[in-house]
Amino acid sequence: MKREILNFFEMKIPSKSINEGFARMAVSAFASQTDPTIEQLAEIKTVISEAITNAVVHGYQNEPGIIHVKVSLLKEKTLKIVVKDKGVGIPDIHKAMEPLYTTGNADRAGMGFTIMQTFTDKLKVVSRPGKGTTLTMEKAL
Amino acid sequence: MIEYQTKKEKTVIFLSGDIDHHSSELLRKEIDEIIRKTEPEETVLDFSGVTFCDSSGIALVLGRYKLMNAAGGKVTLCSLPKSAKNIFLMAGLDRFVRIKEEV
Ligand SMILES: Nc1ncnc2c1ncn2[C@@H]1O[C@H](COP(=O)(O)OP(=O)(O)O)[C@@H](O)[C@H]1O
Ligand SMILES: [Mg+2]
Numbered sequence: 419m420k421r422e423i424l425n426f427f428e429m430k431i432p433s434k435s436i437n438e439g440f441a442r443m444a445v446s447a448f449a450s451q452t453d454p455t456i457e458q459l460a461e462i463k464t465v466i467s468e469a470i471t472n473a474v475v476h477g478y479q480n481e482p483g484i485i486h487v488k489v490s491l492l493k494e495k496t497l498k499i500v501v502k503d504k505g506v507g508i509p510d511i512h513k514a515m516e517p518l519y520t521t522g523n524a525d526r527a528g529m530g531f532t533i534m535q536t537f538t539d540k541l542k543v544v545s546r547p548g549k550g551t552t553l554t555m556e557k558a559l
Numbered sequence: 560m561i562e563y564q565t566k567k568e569k570t571v572i573f574l575s576g577d578i579d580h581h582s583s584e585l586l587r588k589e590i591d592e593i594i595r596k597t598e599p600e601e602t603v604l605d606f607s608g609v610t611f612c613d614s615s616g617i618a619l620v621l622g623r624y625k626l627m628n629a630a631g632g633k634v635t636l637c638s639l640p641k642s643a644k645n646i647f648l649m650a651g652l653d654r655f656v657r658i659k660e661e662v
Binding site for chain 1: 577583646649
């Protein structure tokens with residue numbers, strides 16, 4: 419069953435690391451209309467930061483690309499965040515989601531997916547090698 | 560430039576702003592430069608000025624732990640924002656570094 423969308427915004431941003439902070443501000447400003455707690459807002463900022471960073475670092479391998487973000491406010495006070503890249507994709511999603519698993523360098527902790535899972539109520543990853551990755555998260559507020 | 564204080568064998572480094580993938584590489588270089596310069600037995604990372612921290616902060620702390628541990632030293636974190644503390648505990652960082660409320 420399709421749930422009613424009360425409000426949404428969409429944006430396309432180039433895969434530049436400076437946009438990680440911008441995306442956090444944009445999404446937290448949008449989420450503010452539901453009067454979230456400070457802790458919920460910190461969690462929302464963290465998960466969007468993890469998702470955008472993954473698109474920049476892993477999806478596009480620090481090369482230019484476009485990241486598509488859609489954030490919706492669903493009925494029953496649920497925030498839905500979709501982050502899409504057309505990067506390299508994930509060959510083994512199950513493995514990628516294991517805590518501490520990373521294909522990155524020493525500046526990566528392999529905790530992005532674990533954090534996104536812990537700080538949201540639903541996390542769905544759809545990915546095809548060579549095609550890209552779409553991340554869908556839902557968080558009740 | 561990051562501010563720091565060093566007395567006896569302890570160096571306190573005051574982190575500020577957002578810690579994310581965008582900022583963490585420069586931050587790492589600056590912290591490591593301070594550690595190299597002061598050669599402390601204990602490095603304290605003071606998070607009281609930190610406005611945001613994601614998993615890049617976990618890697619940053621873990622890397623500084625490895626650096627200090629290789630030289631026989633230790634790392635202490637203090638004044639962690641609640642959300643940073645949450646994700647640090649999620650990663651089990653408290654097995655490697657001491658987490659204090661105040662300096
Ligand atoms: N958007 C993406 N495109 C391609 N690979 C990805 C993407 N997101 C995550 N991954 C893969 O999943 C692994 C785990 O991601 P994560 O848990 O965020 O840890 P980290 O980013 O620290 O490596 C990454 O190292 C990478 O191999
Ligand atoms: Mg990540």
